[in-house]
Amino acid sequence: MGETSDDERGFFAELPVRRPTKAAPIEKPHYHGHRDRLRERFVAGGPDALPDYELLELLLFRLIPRVDTKPIAKALIARFGSLAEVIGAPPSLLEEVKGIGPTVAVDLKVIAATAQRMARGEVRGREVLSNWTQLLDYCRSAMAFENREQFRILFLDKKNGLIADEVQQTGTVDHTPVYPREVVKRALELSASAVILVHNHPTHPFSITQDHAPVH
Incomplete structure (x- = not known):
């Protein structure tokens, strides 16, 4: 390998010496x-x-x-x-x-x-009507923003305990069919003493209608 020329030695001598720099501390986001x-x-x-x-x-x-x-x-x-x-x-x-x-x-x-x-488990077996607000909150969280009408039935026992919560029909944005015979048939199958009928209004997202009726 040949000797290094004077020009090369002069070039490298003029290069600045690079010293390691400390990394700037990383600031955590304000949140x-x-x-x-x-x-x-x-x-x-x-x-x-x-x-x-x-x-x-x-x-x-x-x-x-x-x-x-x-x-x-x-x-x-x-x-x-x-x-x-x-x-x-x-x-x-x-x-x-x-x-x-x-x-x-x-x-x-x-x-x-x-x-x-969880809400269904909490309500099941309790006296639903003794805490109407809880029931409304449950229905609202389940149905309030559905984009089609639902017809939901809550089946109750003699002590107003919830036996079952079922969506019987799903309709269009402003209509859902209801067949009373199907409601009664299902209530008899479950030995329900009363039912709560619930449906939503997609055109009014915060509106839910409830009807309570005994089964004879």
Whole structure:
């Protein structure tokens, strides 16, 4: 290998010496501290310590991990009215809210299915009419944002305990057929003493009608 020329030695001598630099500290996004504080409030005070939009934030933390979910949660509550109605809304309407994509919409529907299963278990065997508000909340979360009319029947025993909750008919946006003979037939099959008939109004998302009738 030949000797290095004077020109080459001069060129390399003029190059600046590169020294390793310290990496700039990575700042956490501003919402990280907020998330920690919100979790602490939930642990300390339970769910009643948080309004609907903050409980929704807690859910969205896991579904949208690297985004400030506070404005998304507030937008969802503003759009649908309450946490129960957000969870009950169909994916197509959820996706109309900025920040909610198809994956998050489906995840919220999984949560909705879980909540409905739990609500059904809580109501079953209790005296339903002794807690009418709970019953309405359950029906609202299950039906309020369905885009077609549903005719749902709650079958009760002699103590007004829930035997079964069934969707008998699904109709169009403004009509669903009801066949009294089918209602009576099913009530007799289940040995129900009374029924609660529920249907929704898709054109008025927050409107649900209930009728209570004994079975003779």
